[in-house]
Amino acid sequence: MQMNPGAIAQLADYFKVLSEGNRLQILCCLKDGAKNVTEIITETGLGQANVSKHLKILAQASIVNRQPVGVSIYYEIADPLIFELCELVCERLSVSLEQRSQQLKTGI
Amino acid sequence: MQMNPGAIAQLADYFKVLSEGNRLQILCCLKDGAKNVTEIITETGLGQANVSKHLKILAQASIVNRQPVGVSIYYEIADPLIFELCELVCERLSVSLEQRSQQLKTGI
DNA sequence: TCGTTATATCACTATATGGTAATATAATCA
């Protein structure tokens, strides 16, 4: 199987956006629905500048939508695939953990 | 939905491994089956030191298996989930591209 | 218009990451 360099680069970019813990935390925070920046800050405990910076990256990647409402800006998830990906990976990681646990038990 | 910090960190790590284009290229190269380092170098066109470095990361993440055979080391895919993830994301990206194309056509 | 609130951006620092040339290590054979 050969994938063209352009597609690979886009894939890498997509995974890169998801490769940062605090960004994932922000996305989890938005899973229930739209929130403004202050709400995200409160819920995540992250700094304001930091949150804004991460939100910008997420918006540019079309993973979240940005919606001004008065002085507030609301962000909501635009790409639900990310949660599907997270679930698949979490399953994988828990299976992996289970296997290691078994190995420790059997002494292999 | 709240995910514990440990799980988030593991998720981020997993995506981080996949967030590098040359690493993805190496993984694509291994999709057909096990290859030794020289074969990977030839097929990808990457440098030997660079390939070794990336393979180390992939092995430590349990995404590939490492199998010495004489002076050669063969690597093969240990975690097929990565291709599932890639397909899901590629679909998403192509849908996204199609939508942009439509927007250009309709002038929205 | 000015003051307040919400948010984005900038500039800086520290750390991480990717690629490379050189070298070390491992395996094999004569």
Next chain:
DNA sequence: TGATTATATTACCATATAGTGATATAACGA
């Protein structure tokens, strides 16, 4: 044992990325 081949590792450099404090910008109301 030494030479050869295959591969891993090291040290270095350049670039990328994350977090923060300060500041700029946007929106609103008095």
